[in-house]
Amino acid sequence: MSRAYTFADAVYEVVPYINGKAIALDLHLNRLCRSCEAIKLNADISIAEKEIQELAHQVLMNTNGYIYYQLSRGTDAIRNHLYANDLAPESFGYVTLTRKSNNHQKAKIVPDIRWGRCDIKSTALLANVMLMNQASLEGFNEIIMHRDGYITEAGSSNIFIVKDNKIFTPPKNSHILAGITRELLLKNFSQSFNILEEPCHLNLLTEADVVFLTSSTKGILVINEIQNNDYSLNQNHGPFIELREAFNNFLETAF
Numbered sequence: 001m002s003r004a005y006t007f008a009d010a011v012y013e014v015v016p017y018i019n020g021k022a023i024a025l026d027l028h029l030n031r032l033c034r035s036c037e038a039i040k041l042n043a044d045i046s047i048a049e050k051e052i053q054e055l056a057h058q059v060l061m062n063t064n065g066y067i068y069y070q071l072s073r074g075t076d077a078i079r080n081h082l083y084a085n086d087l088a089p090e091s092f093g094y095v096t097l098t099r100k101s102n103n104h105q106k107a108k109i110v111p112d113i114r115w116g117r118c119d120i121k122s123t124a125l126l127a128n129v130m131l132m133n134q135a136s137l138e139g140f141n142e143i144i145m146h147r148d149g150y151i152t153e154a155g156s157s158n159i160f161i162v163k164d165n166k167i168f169t170p171p172k173n174s175h176i177l178a179g180i181t182r183e184l185l186l187k188n189f190s191q192s193f194n195i196l197e198e199p200c201h202l203n204l205l206t207e208a209d210v211v212f213l214t215s216s217t218k219g220i221l222v223i224n225e226i227q228n229n230d231y232s233l234n235q236n237h238g239p240f241i242e243l244r245e246a247f248n249n250f251l252e253t254a255f
Contacts, residue, residue: 001077001078001079003072003073003087006076007081009073009083010071011036011121012032012069014067014217015066016064016066016217017064017065018252020061022056023180023251024184025049027180027184028180028216032071041071041073048071048091051091052067055069055095058095066096066217067094068094069091070123071091072091072123073087074087075087100219104225105223106225107144107154107226107227108227109143110145112152113127113131118174118177119174119178128156131145140227142154146202147175149201150170151170157218157221158177160214161205161208161211162210162240165194165239166194167239167240168196168197169182169186169197169198170197170198179216182214188247189243193239205231209237209240210237219248219251220244220247220248
C-alpha cells in the first residue's frame with residue numbers, strides 16, 4: 001500500500017511554464033529537496049529533475065502550464081505508522097495547461113487550523129480542502145487564514161497587502177509555505193517597491209489599497225472583496241500596477 005494514500009507521506013512541487021519555459025526550476029528543486037530532508041525521505045533529486053524534464057516535453061512552445069510532481073516514501077506490505085528504512089520512493093506527475101483567472105475574487109477570513117509544519121510542501125492538505133470547500137459553499141472562492149488575528153496565507157497562495165507606498169507580507173516561518181513566486185518578488189523587487197516581511201494583523205486588511213495573492217499557478221491575483229471587511233480595492237493604485245507589470249515582464253524574460 002502506498003504511504004501516499006494511507007498517510008499522505010509525500011511531498012510535491014508545482015513548476016510553472018510560461019511560453020514553454022520553466023520558471024525558476026532550480027528553486028523548485030531546492031524546495032523539493034528541503035521538503036524531503038524535513039520528512040527524512042531519501043530521494044535522489046537528480047532523478048526527480050530528469051522526470052520533470054521528461055514531463056516538460058509535453059509543454060509546447062508558446063503555451064502556459066504547469067507540472068505537478070510528487071514524491072512519496074514508497075509502499076508498505078501492511079499499513080504501519082513506522083516505515084522501513086529501505087523503502088523505494090515512488091514518483092507521480094502530470095502536465096496541464098493553464099489560463100489566468102479573471103474571476104471576481106471574494107475571500108472569507110478563517111482560523112488557520114492546519115498543522116505546525118506548513119513550511120513543508122506536504123500533500124497532507126485536508127485542512128485546506130475543508131476550509132476552502134466550506135467557504136465555497138458560502139459563496140466565496142478564496143480564504144485568508146489567520147492565527148490569533150495574524151494573517152498566515154490564503155488557501156493555496158501567499159498574501160501581500162498594499163498600503164500607501166508599502167507592501168507587506170507575513171514573515172517566513174513554520175506557519176506558511178514560502179512560495180517560489182513570493183521568493184522571486186522579494187528577491188527582485190523588495191527594494192524598488194518597498195516590500196516588507198512583517199507580521200500582518202487582520203486589521204491591516206481594512207486599511208489596504210490592494211490585497212493580492214501569489215503562487216506558481218496564479219502569478220499575481222488581486223482580491224476584490226473580503227468577508228465582513230471594509231477593504232475597498234483601489235484598482236488605480238499606481239505602485240501596484242507598476243509592480244504587477246514589472247513582475248510579469250520579469251517572468252517573460254528572466255528564464
